[in-house]
Amino acid sequence: MEKIRAGVLGATGNVGQRFIEMLSKHPWFELTSLAASDRSAGKRYGDAANWRLDSKIPQDAAGMTIVPVDTEKVNADIVFSALPADLAKTVEPEFAKAGFVVASNASAMRMMKDIPLVIPEVNPEHLGLIDVQQDERNWDGYIITNPNCTTIMMTVTLKPLMKFGIERIYISSMQAISGAGYDGVASMAILDNVIPYIEKEEEKVETETRKLLGEFDGGKIIDAPFEVSASCHRVMVIDGHTEAIWVEMSDDPFPEEVKEAFMSFDPGLSDLPTEPNPVIEVKEEKDRPQPRMDRNIGGGMTVSVGRIRPGIRYICMGHNTIRGAAGASVLNAELLKKMGKL
Structure with missing residues (x-):
């Protein structure tokens, strides 16, 4: 099966590291872009990230070059966002407008009326908001969020x-x-x-x-x-x-x-x-x-x-950082694929 290209926004932070840990050997997704702040962009991930998890840093990720958080620089079909809320509020819509699927852990967009806030075991039917979101905002991509x-x-x-x-x-x-x-x-x-x-x-x-x-x-x-x-x-x-x-x-x-x-x-x-x-x-x-x-x-x-x-x-x-954060976004993305929305 051909894997779906995946990027991580805010890749050097705590939740970003969890995303990389969970995606590095995922059967459906392939890490193709790691994006972070300008001070980290251009560096090898292994050099820029102060790895804090108990597991070892995945070698494929360690050798990747960090790119800026920019729609022109990120090579992916879906991006997993671990951005701070204030930054996510402006950046995530830019990515959705540019055609990316955005699976966000940030709080900025969760309560907007046309943004799905989803736990796959709880409310998968709320993904119906994706069509509403794309129609109202004229986006080629879309944003889906997981809760606090x-x-x-x-x-x-x-x-x-x-x-x-x-x-x-x-x-x-x-x-x-x-x-x-x-x-x-x-x-x-x-x-x-x-x-x-x-x-x-x-x-x-x-x-x-x-x-x-x-x-x-x-x-x-x-x-x-x-x-x-x-x-x-x-x-x-x-x-x-x-x-x-x-x-x-x-x-x-x-x-x-x-x-x-x-x-x-x-x-x-x-x-x-x-x-x-x-x-x-x-x-x-x-x-x-x-x-x-x-x-x-x-x-x-x-x-x-x-x-x-x-x-x-x-x-x-x-x-809290697996089920409550990175794992929740990854599970949402898996649900999207199952439903034919990726």
């Missing part, structure tokens, strides 16, 4: 609970420091500490969840009718966001019914290379899930849940 890392983990677990009639959701997150980037939280700030505020995080969780679980009527997304209340906190964990979730549902299910809904959840995407099996893993131990022990299940793409109690209350946890 905290939102992704929670919403994957909410999808199988929709049948019980969700009325209100409360979430308290304990978020890993890698979510802020390598230099995002000073060691003197996080050591021996919990930081009870992450800028704009609560707003993202509260709005993105309703769009994801909303209805596509053929022209727009009608947000889900329930309310989401979030409190987000940074904790001294390297990778893996843990979330305490309370869900009020009209059917008032028993914990065993919720557990069964989690365990039987099968979105039918097992043919996608990055799709984990299971999507949701129920932990029976009374003190699980835990980031250090559970974040790498399913290659970092499985969401773990545990402590399902009356109410309904439970804990969910997932790898």
Whole structure:
């Protein structure tokens, strides 16, 4: 099978490195362009990137020359964007207008009415917005986004609970420091500490969840009718966001019914290379899930849940830079290919 040419925008950063790790041996995609800031452009990737992941830098990527973030310089059919939000807001539309498919992890475009915000297991039908987007903006390409890392983990677990009639959701997150980037939280700030505020995080969780679980009527997304209340906190964990979730549902299910809904959840995407099996893993131990022990299940793409109690209350946890970032965009791209949109 001929592989699809793939580029990474913002290739030297934390999420950019995850993209390269996941794409370097992907069966469907071939890395053909690595783009970064002007200070890195022209250098070998192995020389310019301060590789921070546990895995070794892929040799094919290490030898590639970094190009500017420019539609004329990037050689690809699809670009995976790890750009900062302020830059993504202007750059991603330029790439879509020039005919590229843009699979974005950035927050800049997520809530725009004609931009699909997608988790393949949750709302693949929202990809219908691509036609709306191209018609309204007169673009040859298009942009598809994945949600905030905290939102992704929670919403994957909410999808199988929709049948019980969700009325209100409360979430308290304990978020890993890698979510802020390598230099995002000073060691003197996080050591021996919990930081009870992450800028704009609560707003993202509260709005993105309703769009994801909303209805596509053929022209727009009608947000889900329930309310989401979030409190987000940074904790001294390297990778893996843990979330305490309370869900009020009209059917008032028993914990065993919720557990069964989690365990039987099968979105039918097992043919996608990055799709984990299971999507949701129920932990029976009374003190699980835990980031250090559970974040790498399913290659970092499985969401773990545990402590399902009356109410309904439970804990969910997932790898924030894999399932919550780069892996989410890669899975979206795989879905696009499956649906014939690449």
